[in-house]
Amino acid sequence: MCGIVGIVDAGGASIKLYYSLYALQHRGQESAGISTFDGTNLHKFKGAGLVADVFSPPVLSDLKGDAGIGHVRYPTTGANLPENIQPLNFQFREHSISVAHNGNLVNTAELRSGFEQAGQIFTTTTDTEIIAKILMDEISTFGSVEEAVKVCMQKIRGSYSVVMMIGGIIYAFRDPLGIKPFCIGKTERGYMVASESVAIDALNAKLLRDVHPGELIRIDSEGVKGTRIAVPGKRAHCIFEYVYFARADSIIDGVLVYDVRRRIGQDLFKEDPVKADSVCSVPDSGTAYAIGYAEGSKIPFVESLMKNRYMGRTFIMPSQKEREKAVRIKLNPIPAHLKDKSVVLVDDSIVRGTTSKRIIELMREAGAREIHMRIGSPAIKAPCYLGVDMPTREELIASNREEDEVRHKITATTLRHVSLDSLVEAIGIDREDLCTGCLTGCYPLAIEGERAKTHEIDFIDATYQAKLGSFEEPDPFSF
């Protein structure tokens, strides 16, 4: 999981990319990078760490130019190599090219091997480099970015929101199933694309709409243009973006994430009402759900676990045998709110179950009598291959356990996950248009060793497309 941004704005790109990436920081804290183009030269800077640590004022002022792209990276096992930090920057003919990617391909090995047969070498272990190679290869064949993106979409399989800068032009495209979020904004003197709308808000810019699945967006100093490259029979928006990954104040595919979570909170009560003295959340992931629960149940919302706000990436964890202390250092229970109380504890999801177990233990030590755990997602039964860094089936506590077995493991008094039906209704998108792979084990595209109900994709003929025009939304782009 990562966050990406691209912008062309007459007032300069770098500080705007900085603020946008900062707004997307929750999508990746491992590294950050920005590339800009000033009409003549590519400028670039990237490093390990948070946006605010990687960039300094002199660095930003060296990143000259009105066009640029940026990336924040989520830590993923085995990929933490300096050369993998994005955007990747290349030379191709006379052009400087930068590419950044959010998502995950599932046919990487096969694509990579094809290039290697042809004698090509790789400098990173990223999917992004494969995407870049395909694009450059096809651009050199067809001479058209549109055709190249079409061939690329036909070759690669997986989730991908990609932003690419060639010279001063930003190209952005989203996979035909629209798995990862991607949206378009109007800035004061230009346009931008970003993983989530909060990056657009951060610039006081205007959210225009989402990038359509299978669409290619082109931004230059003249304006913005959308071209539909592929049209899916059904979409496959990631359900976990709503549940956990996206910021609560983002609007994804037309839906405010916060309200999805609040509605789920209300549903959690409706689906299995419980009597309790107070509702509390695991901060911050469970808070919107808990507030919804309190609203729906009329049980007062009382903060009973205080989160230390200064937890940095350099924080020293205690030794293995003292692990349970770590939770206490991050989350301090308030005995006065727990002693002899029956409490509803709300969180967004349970993955391995270890953290939930430790939190419940902490609350019991602080005197809680009953702990009714309520979870804002159905039980996670299967891994994700499409960009969410989830563990294997073996590590997923619910992959082969019933809800009550999980309850027993985490030592809760009761445990309820929201139903998939309620979740889908809360999101408000047709169930067929959502990827529920991690909940059902059935994926929207072919993955080796897994069940899939693949969605058909129509690739649009370039000539035909030229006639259409209608794919270029007349309205939002006609300012």
Next chain:
Amino acid sequence: MCGIVGIVDAGGASIKLYYSLYALQHRGQESAGISTFDGTNLHKFKGAGLVADVFSPPVLSDLKGDAGIGHVRYPTTGANLPENIQPLNFQFREHSISVAHNGNLVNTAELRSGFEQAGQIFTTTTDTEIIAKILMDEISTFGSVEEAVKVCMQKIRGSYSVVMMIGGIIYAFRDPLGIKPFCIGKTERGYMVASESVAIDALNAKLLRDVHPGELIRIDSEGVKGTRIAVPGKRAHCIFEYVYFARADSIIDGVLVYDVRRRIGQDLFKEDPVKADSVCSVPDSGTAYAIGYAEGSKIPFVESLMKNRYMGRTFIMPSQKEREKAVRIKLNPIPAHLKDKSVVLVDDSIVRGTTSKRIIELMREAGAREIHMRIGSPAIKAPCYLGVDMPTREELIASNREEDEVRHKITATTLRHVSLDSLVEAIGIDREDLCTGCLTGCYPLAIEGERAKTHEIDFIDATYQAKLGSFEEPDPFSF
């Protein structure tokens, strides 16, 4: 404002000091330091930045020994010098001495000048160095730490919680008025003192009680001992610790801070009921108040300003003319929760008024119809000389303005501060035992150019004290 800790624990001090300081990080983000003693040598490390940035695992493992003290420092104008980072470390005869201090003296100039007349030199601009010099001077005269602390308390005027390590013994004392918080805890294999109880919680240790005003605590590997050096007629606990400074989950002088704030939230509604669609807070300072308000008013609590959790100290602020953007980057309003709504906005206090004004503007841009601002403290009328870094009267928006003038300035629909009576009642400590200098302009000790209602202090005769014994709480210290 700063945070201090001292510990003697047979399992080693440094990692425990690290976690404790981390729990006190809200009391100071400018610098952090730890000194330990291993029976033979003093070990010390300090640096600018957050606890998690200053200390690394090798540094902590070099800080050997079972005894140690730590400090986090709040940024204060003009004092950001490397040599001022605490604990201060000295050599005195064959002893290594470390001292750390939370508070502020008001007769510094006079004390300093006395030493300089006698040819002494200063290496820092801290009050802490003055305190250390007085103590060493008197110890060399009397040979007794108790006597030295007594003379010191007679000489210095102001707020001070001090922790000092001489060899492997920790001495801790709190000013006779008990202005700054200071408490004692029982760790697994030793004892500790800390500015707030959350530092004790972080070690899964047990809060014993507060350090009494005017009391000297001594911790060594044998145990803990309390000696009453001075007894005030009335105390003067800082009211602002409850309102703003302390962590909500701390228990100060017997009172859980969170509940003080929640009660105030309820009072804010009771004192002037208003009709509105929702209650929201300025996160995180106003949240406990807002939850209390929602409880009291039955108006739903809805988060409408989302805080970016990654704001680091190195974050680059936009240029002066783009300042209003900064608020937006930190706090993103959710239009869906604000558009055409009447909203109660709750915060803990208004100092200069500039931030409140910008937040209200943001909410109006997002479409809010009415914004009823409610403040968890009475209007701040006067500066603080006793350790809270507050601006001058000129900069305090309320120092010479009525509530309605302030409301007009910050463009709120309505504005109410909680009454001093309600605040005192919510805290539950006698009004005479609280310092309300910033609210009333009347201070508990003599400050040049200000009104004061000074509290009398009895210094206890050493002989008499020896007889007493009762000052050494028989119960908690008799493990």
Next chain:
Amino acid sequence: MCGIVGIVDAGGASIKLYYSLYALQHRGQESAGISTFDGTNLHKFKGAGLVADVFSPPVLSDLKGDAGIGHVRYPTTGANLPENIQPLNFQFREHSISVAHNGNLVNTAELRSGFEQAGQIFTTTTDTEIIAKILMDEISTFGSVEEAVKVCMQKIRGSYSVVMMIGGIIYAFRDPLGIKPFCIGKTERGYMVASESVAIDALNAKLLRDVHPGELIRIDSEGVKGTRIAVPGKRAHCIFEYVYFARADSIIDGVLVYDVRRRIGQDLFKEDPVKADSVCSVPDSGTAYAIGYAEGSKIPFVESLMKNRYMGRTFIMPSQKEREKAVRIKLNPIPAHLKDKSVVLVDDSIVRGTTSKRIIELMREAGAREIHMRIGSPAIKAPCYLGVDMPTREELIASNREEDEVRHKITATTLRHVSLDSLVEAIGIDREDLCTGCLTGCYPLAIEGERAKTHEIDFIDATYQAKLGSFEEPDPFSF
């Protein structure tokens, strides 16, 4: 100009590469890098700065494995980009590949463009990446490194000593003209190649011989093998390595550099005897020459310019208008050795002439009466395209000036360069086997816009080569 090393030694590679690179530090101070292979994984580390600054003990111990290559890089205008730091590391099929290069290609643009036509992208601006791409391309066609290197040698034009690691095998090859130095050594438990013999000395290893022009060396854990890929009609060893670039204690193509310089010093006196009180050098570049001059002339060698030994890369130079001070800070004249004296001042070469002029001025200020400048190389008339970072003709003081005009410019009493004949004789290699491009403007290979007397190269047929065997020196490789 750069320095390269490759090694396979059963005792581990990294610390040996570290010492070897350190011995080659004079060949490049801008950056340093090491890649190693442990049988399974590639380990790599590189950074800007000196070898001793880039590598730390933990870094070296993470560079596991018995095989490895290293590189130090000379600062070259416009190429100071982090991604250009060598060795370059690639993924090719299942292999990890590292490549490092000393030299300069003259048909880069053409080669690069060929790849780009085919849709390939570049991640650096180095010749090294081009060489790597050609090699991988050909290896994937022929399946043989020997064939690939042959095709590569046929395609690329310029100077190149290349070391490449594929899995745990080190391949090293030198261009068919042998422009840059490259030699082979026997370590305690393996073999190595390095730019200069001092890198072999540093490991207390044994210099076996030079890599032949056009030869490919292969080192693995079994031993070393040489294969002749190409044989030149004439060689073209860089004359400037002897004059300036190489360390005085290196043996290049059989010749001890120090003695070349000492003999030139003697010749400088013989070619134009002068009477003087003392001989001094510009330290350290002129010292071996000056000692030779003193021997030849019987004029005493007296150090009269003392060099500050602590000049680091971070040294702050004075502002432009105070430039002359900079020389004084680096070189302090000793008035007692100069006042009213006639002095022979010896240096290796004059490039722009500005430093010589400033030094002579310093000596005059210190009272020198006569300054007879003697130069260990003929006048530099033309630029170098083959790896020595020399300025353009416009900046070369002697490119269009007679010796006496140069003398006048630099304000010397007299000035003499050694003759090309003496220089060639001192080196002891046939004049036809040396590259004298910078002295004559006539180069050993085609360079656009320059005169060339190109050397023919025979590429050896692989079948024929297999029969030969004799190219694999029976003696040195038969341990």
Next chain:
Amino acid sequence: MCGIVGIVDAGGASIKLYYSLYALQHRGQESAGISTFDGTNLHKFKGAGLVADVFSPPVLSDLKGDAGIGHVRYPTTGANLPENIQPLNFQFREHSISVAHNGNLVNTAELRSGFEQAGQIFTTTTDTEIIAKILMDEISTFGSVEEAVKVCMQKIRGSYSVVMMIGGIIYAFRDPLGIKPFCIGKTERGYMVASESVAIDALNAKLLRDVHPGELIRIDSEGVKGTRIAVPGKRAHCIFEYVYFARADSIIDGVLVYDVRRRIGQDLFKEDPVKADSVCSVPDSGTAYAIGYAEGSKIPFVESLMKNRYMGRTFIMPSQKEREKAVRIKLNPIPAHLKDKSVVLVDDSIVRGTTSKRIIELMREAGAREIHMRIGSPAIKAPCYLGVDMPTREELIASNREEDEVRHKITATTLRHVSLDSLVEAIGIDREDLCTGCLTGCYPLAIEGERAKTHEIDFIDATYQAKLGSFEEPDPFSF
């Protein structure tokens, strides 16, 4: 051993201090510091490492003001603490004070204890802090710096060249025996003092004269003034400054160090002529001696050990069992100059003998037939208590061994030290005016457990001094 500088120059102090300290870098590589005063504020910066690493352009431009002092520190066992980095900076009354010191006191413990009895605390373990405390104490008593320095000189015993800045005035004084060097220079728009004349040369300033033993120099924006505080019967200039410590191009107490060393080289041949093929030195310490030897003997000087010029403080030394490699990495022998040769090897001194032994072994491995070692100082028999960091008697190879035993230990063919008579004559200062403690075991001042022939010192009466005037050299100070 350390290096110090003080300056008042109308053109700004910091860059000049930087260049001066850089010229004194050989006197200390462990840390560097500068303090300046701009008429109102003290500015200061110091850190571990070389001058060129500690200071950057922005740091230097923040060090505002025309007056300033600087210090470079030599690593000394046990004193490598951040707080010990000089200059030390203090507050005393309204004044900012900075002090830096070169030398070593022998009655530290006693002085320190006196202060501690009086309740004073120490923040460093330096002699410098003791000197500062005495001075401030006395200034507060007498109100006169002259009187304070007189009392200070009466109290402290040892070697000390001290530079102190009070407000914008620089005070500098040298101990009454003149043990450590100290000299005065005229800069373009001001005056300076420095440990060695090379620091004056570095600014293109003019060496005026040495600071007299027992003299106090005062520099302000008006000019310079010298006051004689104490006059010794005999002086005790450190003999080791001439032999080893000072830079060869420095002039100390009127004598050019280089020529002392060259003369000793000549004497080494005269005292015991030997036949050999060549003379070489241990670079760089033995070079001036070797050149003198070659001149005296007519045996050619041939460099046979090449020094790696990039040895930084961060260089990683090989493991203990590979120690001998370390010498080879620093010093590479040239076999072509050594094989079957009889060689004179010249160095300045032998301390522990381990390095000499390893070098001789290296030369033998390279084929040397005979190695005649010649040493520019008499055998070192006793430790130094006065500022040269020398080992104990146990570690000194010659402390209880005859010359031939030492020769045997280091495996030289022959070994000769220069005689003390020749050394004294080469220096040209009366033997009674030199400290030869390390050679004779007899010191010029009382040291516990050692023999001493103490020199009497007259402290000059202030009234008398006022009449004198003659102590203020009329000539050099009357520009």
